[in-house]
Amino acid sequence: MPVSRLLKSKFGKEKVNETCFMLEIEGLAVEREERLLFSGLSVKLSAGEGLHIVGKNGAGKTTLLRALCGLTSPAAGLVKWHEQDTTEFREEFCSDLLYLGHKNANKTELNCRENLRLALGVQAISDEEISDALHKAGLGMLSHLPTRFLSQGQQRRLSLARLLLTDATLWVLDEPYVALDYKAIEWLDSILERHLNNKGLLVLTSHQALTMTATIRVLNLGEQRA
Amino acid sequence: MLWKLFSRDMTLFMHRKQDVVTVLGFFLIAVALFPLGISSDPELLKTIAPGAIWIAALFSTVLALDRLFSEDLDDGTLEQQMLMPVPIALLLLVRLVAHWVITGLPLVLLAPLMGLQFGLAFNEIVILTLSLLIGTPVLVLLGAIGAALTVGLKSSGGLVTLLLLPLYVPLLILGTSAVTSAMNGVDVTAHFSLMGAALLVSLVLSPFAVATALKITLD
Numbered sequence: 001m002p003v004s005r006l007l008k009s010k011f012g013k014e015k016v017n018e019t020c021f022m023l024e025i026e027g028l029a030v031e032r033e034e035r036l037l038f039s040g041l042s043v044k045l046s047a048g049e050g051l052h053i054v055g056k057n058g059a060g061k062t063t064l065l066r067a068l069c070g071l072t073s074p075a076a077g078l079v080k081w082h083e084q085d086t087t088e089f090r091e092e093f094c095s096d097l098l099y100l101g102h103k104n105a106n107k108t109e110l111n112c113r114e115n116l117r118l119a120l121g122v123q124a125i126s127d128e129e130i131s132d133a134l135h136k137a138g139l140g141m142l143s144h145l146p147t148r149f150l151s152q153g154q155q156r157r158l159s160l161a162r163l164l165l166t167d168a169t170l171w172v173l174d175e176p177y178v179a180l181d182y183k184a185i186e187w188l189d190s191i192l193e194r195h196l197n198n199k200g201l202l203v204l205t206s207h208q209a210l211t212m213t214a215t216i217r218v219l220n221l222g223e224q225r226a
Numbered sequence: 227m228l229w230k231l232f233s234r235d236m237t238l239f240m241h242r243k244q245d246v247v248t249v250l251g252f253f254l255i256a257v258a259l260f261p262l263g264i265s266s267d268p269e270l271l272k273t274i275a276p277g278a279i280w281i282a283a284l285f286s287t288v289l290a291l292d293r294l295f296s297e298d299l300d301d302g303t304l305e306q307q308m309l310m311p312v313p314i315a316l317l318l319l320v321r322l323v324a325h326w327v328i329t330g331l332p333l334v335l336l337a338p339l340m341g342l343q344f345g346l347a348f349n350e351i352v353i354l355t356l357s358l359l360i361g362t363p364v365l366v367l368l369g370a371i372g373a374a375l376t377v378g379l380k381s382s383g384g385l386v387t388l389l390l391l392p393l394y395v396p397l398l399i400l401g402t403s404a405v406t407s408a409m410n411g412v413d414v415t416a417h418f419s420l421m422g423a424a425l426l427v428s429l430v431l432s433p434f435a436v437a438t439a440l441k442i443t444l445d
Binding site for chain 2: 072094099106118122
Protein backbone atom coordinates (compact mmCIF):
# COMPACT_ATOMS: atom_id res chain seq x y z
CA MET A 1 0.00 0.00 0.00
CA PRO A 2 1.47 3.38 -0.92
CA VAL A 3 2.44 5.59 1.99
CA SER A 4 0.09 8.38 0.96
CA ARG A 5 -2.86 6.06 1.22
CA LEU A 6 -1.74 4.74 4.60
CA LEU A 7 -1.45 8.27 5.89
CA LYS A 8 -4.87 9.13 4.61
CA SER A 9 -6.46 6.11 6.21
CA LYS A 10 -5.14 7.24 9.55
CA PHE A 11 -7.11 10.40 9.36
CA GLY A 12 -10.71 9.37 9.47
CA LYS A 13 -13.27 9.94 6.82
CA GLU A 14 -11.04 11.17 4.02
CA LYS A 15 -10.35 7.59 3.10
CA VAL A 16 -13.89 6.93 1.86
CA ASN A 17 -13.48 5.63 -1.65
CA GLU A 18 -15.44 3.40 -3.95
CA THR A 19 -13.47 0.23 -3.49
CA CYS A 20 -13.22 -0.04 0.27
CA PHE A 21 -16.05 -1.39 2.36
CA MET A 22 -17.46 0.98 4.91
CA LEU A 23 -19.33 -1.53 7.00
CA GLU A 24 -17.99 -5.02 7.59
CA ILE A 25 -19.65 -7.69 9.67
CA GLU A 26 -17.25 -10.54 10.31
CA GLY A 27 -18.30 -13.95 11.60
CA LEU A 28 -21.05 -12.54 13.77
CA ALA A 29 -22.85 -14.98 16.08
CA VAL A 30 -25.59 -14.02 18.49
CA GLU A 31 -27.12 -16.00 21.32
CA ARG A 32 -30.43 -15.29 22.99
CA GLU A 33 -31.11 -17.09 26.29
CA GLU A 34 -28.58 -19.85 25.51
CA ARG A 35 -30.08 -20.35 22.04
CA LEU A 36 -27.87 -19.67 19.06
CA LEU A 37 -29.81 -17.47 16.63
CA PHE A 38 -27.22 -17.35 13.89
CA SER A 39 -23.49 -17.70 13.56
CA GLY A 40 -20.73 -17.06 11.08
CA LEU A 41 -22.60 -14.15 9.53
CA SER A 42 -20.37 -12.04 7.30
CA VAL A 43 -21.57 -9.13 5.22
CA LYS A 44 -19.74 -6.22 3.64
CA LEU A 45 -21.37 -3.01 2.53
CA SER A 46 -19.79 -0.18 0.59
CA ALA A 47 -21.02 3.38 0.20
CA GLY A 48 -24.47 3.65 -1.38
CA GLU A 49 -25.41 0.05 -0.72
CA GLY A 50 -28.50 -1.17 1.08
CA LEU A 51 -29.18 -4.44 2.86
CA HIS A 52 -32.65 -5.84 3.41
CA ILE A 53 -32.75 -8.47 6.14
CA VAL A 54 -35.57 -10.97 5.86
CA GLY A 55 -36.44 -14.07 7.85
CA LYS A 56 -39.33 -15.55 9.72
CA ASN A 57 -40.43 -14.35 13.16
CA GLY A 58 -37.81 -15.13 15.74
CA ALA A 59 -35.04 -15.61 13.20
CA GLY A 60 -33.04 -12.86 14.89
CA LYS A 61 -33.54 -9.88 12.60
CA THR A 62 -33.96 -7.35 15.39
CA THR A 63 -31.14 -8.94 17.37
CA LEU A 64 -28.87 -8.69 14.36
CA LEU A 65 -29.61 -4.98 14.03
CA ARG A 66 -29.04 -4.43 17.73
CA ALA A 67 -25.77 -6.34 17.60
CA LEU A 68 -24.76 -4.26 14.60
CA CYS A 69 -25.34 -1.06 16.60
CA GLY A 70 -23.61 -2.41 19.67
CA LEU A 71 -26.70 -2.58 21.86
CA THR A 72 -26.42 -6.36 22.13
CA SER A 73 -23.00 -7.88 22.56
CA PRO A 74 -22.44 -10.73 20.10
CA ALA A 75 -21.30 -14.21 21.17
CA ALA A 76 -18.59 -14.07 18.50
CA GLY A 77 -17.47 -11.91 15.62
CA LEU A 78 -17.13 -8.18 15.22
CA VAL A 79 -18.49 -5.20 13.36
CA LYS A 80 -16.13 -2.83 11.61
CA TRP A 81 -16.88 0.70 10.46
CA HIS A 82 -14.24 2.34 8.27
CA GLU A 83 -12.02 -0.66 9.03
CA GLN A 84 -12.15 0.04 12.74
CA ASP A 85 -13.72 -2.17 15.38
CA THR A 86 -16.92 -0.41 16.46
CA THR A 87 -16.66 -1.49 20.09
CA GLU A 88 -13.28 0.19 20.32
CA PHE A 89 -14.22 3.31 18.38
CA ARG A 90 -17.75 3.58 19.77
CA GLU A 91 -18.11 7.36 19.66
CA GLU A 92 -16.89 7.66 16.05
CA PHE A 93 -19.25 4.89 14.97
CA CYS A 94 -22.23 6.32 16.85
CA SER A 95 -21.78 9.76 15.33
CA ASP A 96 -22.24 8.15 11.87
CA LEU A 97 -25.09 5.91 12.97
CA LEU A 98 -28.83 6.39 13.13
CA TYR A 99 -30.83 3.54 14.63
CA LEU A 100 -34.61 3.35 14.69
CA GLY A 101 -35.96 0.43 16.65
CA HIS A 102 -39.44 -0.97 17.17
CA LYS A 103 -40.08 1.70 19.74
CA ASN A 104 -40.50 5.17 18.37
CA ALA A 105 -38.39 6.77 21.10
CA ASN A 106 -40.72 9.73 21.42
CA LYS A 107 -41.53 11.28 24.77
CA THR A 108 -45.32 11.33 25.02
CA GLU A 109 -45.42 14.51 27.11
CA LEU A 110 -43.37 16.56 24.63
CA ASN A 111 -44.63 17.94 21.34
CA CYS A 112 -43.32 16.95 17.90
CA ARG A 113 -40.89 19.82 17.73
CA GLU A 114 -39.31 19.12 21.12
CA ASN A 115 -39.16 15.41 20.40
CA LEU A 116 -37.42 15.89 17.09
CA ARG A 117 -34.89 18.19 18.68
CA LEU A 118 -34.20 15.73 21.49
CA ALA A 119 -33.93 12.82 19.10
CA LEU A 120 -31.21 14.47 17.07
CA GLY A 121 -29.17 14.75 20.21
CA VAL A 122 -25.99 16.72 19.92
CA GLN A 123 -26.51 17.70 16.28
CA ALA A 124 -27.18 21.44 15.83
CA ILE A 125 -30.48 22.03 13.99
CA SER A 126 -32.28 25.29 13.35
CA ASP A 127 -35.98 25.83 14.06
CA GLU A 128 -36.71 26.29 10.35
CA GLU A 129 -35.18 22.93 9.52
CA ILE A 130 -37.33 21.26 12.15
CA SER A 131 -40.50 22.95 10.90
CA ASP A 132 -39.62 21.93 7.38
CA ALA A 133 -39.03 18.30 8.33
CA LEU A 134 -42.29 18.13 10.30
CA HIS A 135 -44.14 19.65 7.36
CA LYS A 136 -42.68 17.05 5.00
CA ALA A 137 -43.63 14.31 7.43
CA GLY A 138 -47.22 15.54 7.30
CA LEU A 139 -47.15 16.72 10.89
CA GLY A 140 -46.97 20.46 10.25
CA MET A 141 -50.42 21.13 11.71
CA LEU A 142 -49.83 18.92 14.74
CA SER A 143 -46.37 20.07 15.72
CA HIS A 144 -47.53 21.80 18.91
CA LEU A 145 -49.45 18.78 20.27
CA PRO A 146 -47.96 16.46 22.86
CA THR A 147 -47.24 13.23 21.00
CA ARG A 148 -49.57 11.19 23.19
CA PHE A 149 -52.40 12.64 21.08
CA LEU A 150 -50.89 11.31 17.85
CA SER A 151 -51.90 8.05 16.19
CA GLN A 152 -49.50 5.13 15.84
CA GLY A 153 -48.77 6.02 12.24
CA GLN A 154 -48.21 9.69 13.03
CA GLN A 155 -45.79 8.78 15.82
CA ARG A 156 -43.94 6.60 13.34
CA ARG A 157 -43.77 9.50 10.89
CA LEU A 158 -42.36 11.68 13.63
CA SER A 159 -39.54 9.28 14.38
CA LEU A 160 -38.90 8.88 10.64
CA ALA A 161 -38.67 12.67 10.31
CA ARG A 162 -35.23 12.31 11.90
CA LEU A 163 -34.04 10.81 8.63
CA LEU A 164 -34.61 14.17 6.95
CA LEU A 165 -32.33 16.00 9.35
CA THR A 166 -29.65 13.55 10.43
CA ASP A 167 -26.11 13.72 9.11
CA ALA A 168 -25.51 10.03 9.85
CA THR A 169 -24.28 7.91 6.94
CA LEU A 170 -25.38 4.53 8.26
CA TRP A 171 -29.10 4.07 8.79
CA VAL A 172 -30.25 1.00 10.68
CA LEU A 173 -34.03 0.73 10.57
CA ASP A 174 -36.07 -1.99 12.25
CA GLU A 175 -39.42 -2.46 10.46
CA PRO A 176 -39.67 1.18 9.36
CA TYR A 177 -42.80 0.55 7.29
CA VAL A 178 -44.95 -0.63 10.20
CA ALA A 179 -48.10 1.46 10.78
CA LEU A 180 -47.52 3.69 7.73
CA ASP A 181 -50.24 4.39 5.15
CA TYR A 182 -49.49 4.02 1.44
CA LYS A 183 -48.62 7.70 1.02
CA ALA A 184 -46.16 7.58 3.89
CA ILE A 185 -44.63 4.43 2.43
CA GLU A 186 -43.97 6.29 -0.83
CA TRP A 187 -42.52 9.17 1.18
CA LEU A 188 -40.21 6.84 3.12
CA ASP A 189 -39.16 5.10 -0.10
CA SER A 190 -38.13 8.41 -1.61
CA ILE A 191 -36.08 9.34 1.48
CA LEU A 192 -34.31 5.99 1.50
CA GLU A 193 -33.56 6.16 -2.23
CA ARG A 194 -32.14 9.64 -1.89
CA HIS A 195 -29.97 8.47 1.01
CA LEU A 196 -28.57 5.61 -1.08
CA ASN A 197 -27.95 7.96 -4.02
CA ASN A 198 -26.00 10.22 -1.68
CA LYS A 199 -23.64 7.32 -0.89
CA GLY A 200 -25.37 6.52 2.36
CA LEU A 201 -25.64 3.02 3.78
CA LEU A 202 -28.89 1.38 4.75
CA VAL A 203 -29.69 -1.76 6.72
CA LEU A 204 -33.34 -2.51 7.30
CA THR A 205 -35.75 -5.28 8.15
CA SER A 206 -39.19 -5.51 6.67
CA HIS A 207 -41.69 -8.28 6.17
CA GLN A 208 -43.24 -6.62 3.14
CA ALA A 209 -41.54 -6.73 -0.22
CA LEU A 210 -39.82 -3.40 -0.72
CA THR A 211 -41.51 -1.05 -3.14
CA MET A 212 -38.57 1.26 -3.74
CA THR A 213 -36.94 1.21 -7.12
CA ALA A 214 -33.33 1.22 -5.94
CA THR A 215 -31.74 -2.21 -5.90
CA ILE A 216 -30.94 -3.48 -2.51
CA ARG A 217 -29.27 -6.70 -1.39
CA VAL A 218 -31.33 -9.26 0.49
CA LEU A 219 -30.03 -11.33 3.38
CA ASN A 220 -32.17 -14.25 4.45
CA LEU A 221 -31.45 -15.06 8.07
CA GLY A 222 -33.17 -18.46 7.93
CA GLU A 223 -30.59 -19.68 5.43
CA GLN A 224 -27.73 -18.34 7.50
CA ARG A 225 -28.44 -20.59 10.43
CA ALA A 226 -25.52 -22.88 11.20
CA MET B 227 -22.90 19.57 24.22
CA LEU B 228 -23.06 18.55 27.88
CA TRP B 229 -25.35 21.48 28.45
CA LYS B 230 -27.65 20.10 25.77
CA LEU B 231 -27.86 16.79 27.59
CA PHE B 232 -28.48 18.60 30.85
CA SER B 233 -31.21 20.79 29.42
CA ARG B 234 -32.85 17.72 27.89
CA ASP B 235 -33.47 16.29 31.33
CA MET B 236 -34.54 19.68 32.59
CA THR B 237 -37.10 20.02 29.78
CA LEU B 238 -38.50 16.62 30.61
CA PHE B 239 -38.78 17.40 34.29
CA MET B 240 -40.57 20.65 33.51
CA HIS B 241 -43.22 18.55 31.79
CA ARG B 242 -43.45 16.20 34.73
CA LYS B 243 -43.73 18.56 37.65
CA GLN B 244 -46.03 16.17 39.46
CA ASP B 245 -43.12 13.77 40.02
CA VAL B 246 -41.08 16.42 41.78
CA VAL B 247 -44.05 17.61 43.81
CA THR B 248 -44.75 14.02 44.90
CA VAL B 249 -41.21 13.57 46.16
CA LEU B 250 -41.20 16.87 48.02
CA GLY B 251 -44.64 16.27 49.45
CA PHE B 252 -43.54 12.86 50.66
CA PHE B 253 -40.53 14.40 52.36
CA LEU B 254 -42.58 17.09 54.10
CA ILE B 255 -45.29 14.73 55.28
CA ALA B 256 -42.88 12.02 56.44
CA VAL B 257 -40.98 14.55 58.56
CA ALA B 258 -44.20 16.04 59.92
CA LEU B 259 -45.45 12.61 60.99
CA PHE B 260 -42.67 12.07 63.53
CA PRO B 261 -43.87 14.63 66.10
CA LEU B 262 -47.45 13.41 65.61
CA GLY B 263 -46.49 9.78 66.08
CA ILE B 264 -43.95 10.01 68.87
CA SER B 265 -44.46 12.90 71.25
CA SER B 266 -44.60 16.66 71.34
CA ASP B 267 -41.88 16.92 74.01
CA PRO B 268 -39.45 19.54 72.60
CA GLU B 269 -36.33 17.88 74.07
CA LEU B 270 -37.20 14.48 72.64
CA LEU B 271 -38.04 16.00 69.26
CA LYS B 272 -34.70 17.75 69.16
CA THR B 273 -32.97 14.42 69.76
CA ILE B 274 -34.78 12.59 66.99
CA ALA B 275 -34.73 15.50 64.52
CA PRO B 276 -31.53 14.63 62.60
CA GLY B 277 -32.55 10.99 62.23
CA ALA B 278 -36.09 11.81 61.22
CA ILE B 279 -35.07 14.33 58.57
CA TRP B 280 -32.32 12.13 57.19
CA ILE B 281 -34.51 9.03 56.99
CA ALA B 282 -37.24 11.02 55.25
CA ALA B 283 -34.68 12.37 52.77
CA LEU B 284 -33.43 8.86 52.17
CA PHE B 285 -36.87 7.45 51.37
CA SER B 286 -37.71 10.44 49.17
CA THR B 287 -34.56 9.82 47.14
CA VAL B 288 -35.41 6.16 46.66
CA LEU B 289 -38.94 7.13 45.66
CA ALA B 290 -37.61 9.52 43.01
CA LEU B 291 -35.09 7.00 41.66
CA ASP B 292 -37.88 4.71 40.54
CA ARG B 293 -38.58 6.99 37.57
CA LEU B 294 -34.97 7.65 36.62
CA PHE B 295 -34.63 5.06 33.84
CA SER B 296 -37.91 3.15 33.65
CA GLU B 297 -39.78 5.47 31.30
CA ASP B 298 -36.77 5.91 29.05
CA LEU B 299 -36.53 2.14 28.76
CA ASP B 300 -40.21 1.75 27.94
CA ASP B 301 -40.39 4.37 25.19
CA GLY B 302 -37.05 3.48 23.59
CA THR B 303 -35.20 6.69 24.37
CA LEU B 304 -32.75 4.83 26.62
CA GLU B 305 -31.50 2.88 23.58
CA GLN B 306 -31.09 6.13 21.69
CA GLN B 307 -29.09 7.60 24.56
CA MET B 308 -26.79 4.59 24.61
CA LEU B 309 -26.08 5.25 20.92
CA MET B 310 -25.15 8.89 21.37
CA PRO B 311 -21.64 9.80 20.27
CA VAL B 312 -20.67 10.71 23.82
CA PRO B 313 -18.97 8.48 26.40
CA ILE B 314 -21.85 6.75 28.17
CA ALA B 315 -20.47 7.31 31.67
CA LEU B 316 -20.21 11.04 31.01
CA LEU B 317 -23.75 11.18 29.66
CA LEU B 318 -25.00 9.35 32.74
CA LEU B 319 -23.08 11.63 35.07
CA VAL B 320 -24.83 14.61 33.48
CA ARG B 321 -28.18 12.90 33.84
CA LEU B 322 -27.53 12.09 37.49
CA VAL B 323 -26.51 15.65 38.23
CA ALA B 324 -29.71 16.87 36.59
CA HIS B 325 -31.69 14.34 38.58
CA TRP B 326 -30.14 15.56 41.81
CA VAL B 327 -30.78 19.21 40.96
CA ILE B 328 -34.44 18.39 40.41
CA THR B 329 -35.15 15.97 43.24
CA GLY B 330 -32.28 16.29 45.74
CA LEU B 331 -31.56 19.99 45.89
CA PRO B 332 -35.13 20.93 46.89
CA LEU B 333 -34.83 18.57 49.87
CA VAL B 334 -31.65 20.34 50.92
CA LEU B 335 -33.36 23.71 50.57
CA LEU B 336 -36.32 22.56 52.64
CA ALA B 337 -34.12 21.10 55.38
CA PRO B 338 -33.68 24.40 57.33
CA LEU B 339 -37.46 24.69 57.52
CA MET B 340 -37.69 21.15 58.84
CA GLY B 341 -34.95 21.96 61.35
CA LEU B 342 -36.91 24.95 62.61
CA GLN B 343 -39.98 22.78 62.95
CA PHE B 344 -38.04 20.55 65.37
CA GLY B 345 -36.65 23.53 67.26
CA LEU B 346 -33.00 23.11 66.26
CA ALA B 347 -30.53 25.93 66.96
CA PHE B 348 -29.04 27.96 64.10
CA ASN B 349 -25.67 26.20 63.96
CA GLU B 350 -27.37 22.79 64.13
CA ILE B 351 -29.54 23.74 61.19
CA VAL B 352 -26.46 24.78 59.23
CA ILE B 353 -24.77 21.45 59.95
CA LEU B 354 -27.94 19.54 59.04
CA THR B 355 -28.29 21.37 55.73
CA LEU B 356 -24.63 20.93 54.87
CA SER B 357 -24.74 17.23 55.71
CA LEU B 358 -27.71 16.82 53.36
CA LEU B 359 -26.02 18.92 50.70
CA ILE B 360 -23.10 16.48 50.64
CA GLY B 361 -25.17 13.42 51.45
CA THR B 362 -28.06 13.56 48.97
CA PRO B 363 -25.83 13.47 45.86
CA VAL B 364 -24.27 10.29 47.24
CA LEU B 365 -27.74 8.86 47.77
CA VAL B 366 -28.59 9.60 44.14
CA LEU B 367 -25.29 8.29 42.75
CA LEU B 368 -25.46 5.02 44.70
CA GLY B 369 -29.16 4.70 44.12
CA ALA B 370 -28.78 5.04 40.36
CA ILE B 371 -26.78 1.81 40.31
CA GLY B 372 -29.66 0.00 41.96
CA ALA B 373 -32.18 1.67 39.66
CA ALA B 374 -30.15 0.70 36.59
CA LEU B 375 -29.84 -2.92 37.72
CA THR B 376 -33.56 -3.35 38.30
CA VAL B 377 -34.99 -1.13 35.58
CA GLY B 378 -36.20 -3.97 33.34
CA LEU B 379 -37.95 -5.86 36.13
CA LYS B 380 -41.54 -5.76 37.23
CA SER B 381 -42.17 -4.20 40.64
CA SER B 382 -38.62 -2.89 40.66
CA GLY B 383 -39.49 -0.23 43.22
CA GLY B 384 -39.58 -2.59 46.18
CA LEU B 385 -36.46 -4.40 45.07
CA VAL B 386 -34.52 -1.15 44.71
CA THR B 387 -35.47 -0.21 48.24
CA LEU B 388 -34.26 -3.56 49.59
CA LEU B 389 -31.02 -3.33 47.65
CA LEU B 390 -30.21 0.25 48.50
CA LEU B 391 -31.19 0.85 52.08
CA PRO B 392 -28.35 -1.27 53.55
CA LEU B 393 -25.89 0.68 51.38
CA TYR B 394 -27.25 3.94 52.73
CA VAL B 395 -26.63 2.99 56.38
CA PRO B 396 -23.07 4.40 56.70
CA LEU B 397 -24.14 7.69 55.18
CA LEU B 398 -27.18 7.90 57.43
CA ILE B 399 -24.99 7.32 60.50
CA LEU B 400 -22.46 9.96 59.41
CA GLY B 401 -25.11 12.53 58.53
CA THR B 402 -27.15 12.19 61.69
CA SER B 403 -24.18 11.91 64.02
CA ALA B 404 -22.72 15.09 62.51
CA VAL B 405 -25.81 16.97 63.66
CA THR B 406 -25.86 15.23 67.04
CA SER B 407 -22.19 16.04 67.55
CA ALA B 408 -22.89 19.67 66.73
CA MET B 409 -25.61 19.64 69.39
CA ASN B 410 -23.09 18.35 71.93
CA GLY B 411 -20.45 20.83 70.84
CA VAL B 412 -18.15 18.18 69.34
CA ASP B 413 -16.03 18.87 66.25
CA VAL B 414 -17.69 17.59 63.05
CA THR B 415 -14.74 17.82 60.63
CA ALA B 416 -14.30 14.04 60.61
CA HIS B 417 -17.92 13.44 59.64
CA PHE B 418 -17.72 15.89 56.78
CA SER B 419 -14.37 14.55 55.56
CA LEU B 420 -15.80 11.05 55.38
CA MET B 421 -18.96 12.18 53.64
CA GLY B 422 -16.93 14.28 51.21
CA ALA B 423 -14.78 11.25 50.45
CA ALA B 424 -17.90 9.17 49.83
CA LEU B 425 -19.18 11.86 47.45
CA LEU B 426 -15.94 12.00 45.47
CA VAL B 427 -15.63 8.22 45.19
CA SER B 428 -19.23 7.77 44.09
CA LEU B 429 -18.97 10.69 41.68
CA VAL B 430 -16.10 8.95 39.90
CA LEU B 431 -17.22 5.32 40.07
CA SER B 432 -21.00 5.41 39.97
CA PRO B 433 -21.42 6.53 36.31
CA PHE B 434 -19.32 3.59 35.14
CA ALA B 435 -21.27 1.15 37.28
CA VAL B 436 -24.57 2.57 36.02
CA ALA B 437 -23.35 2.37 32.40
CA THR B 438 -22.44 -1.30 32.83
CA ALA B 439 -25.75 -2.07 34.53
CA LEU B 440 -27.73 -0.40 31.75
CA LYS B 441 -25.78 -2.23 29.07
CA ILE B 442 -26.68 -5.51 30.75
CA THR B 443 -30.32 -4.45 30.95
CA LEU B 444 -30.48 -3.54 27.26
CA ASP B 445 -28.48 -6.56 26.05
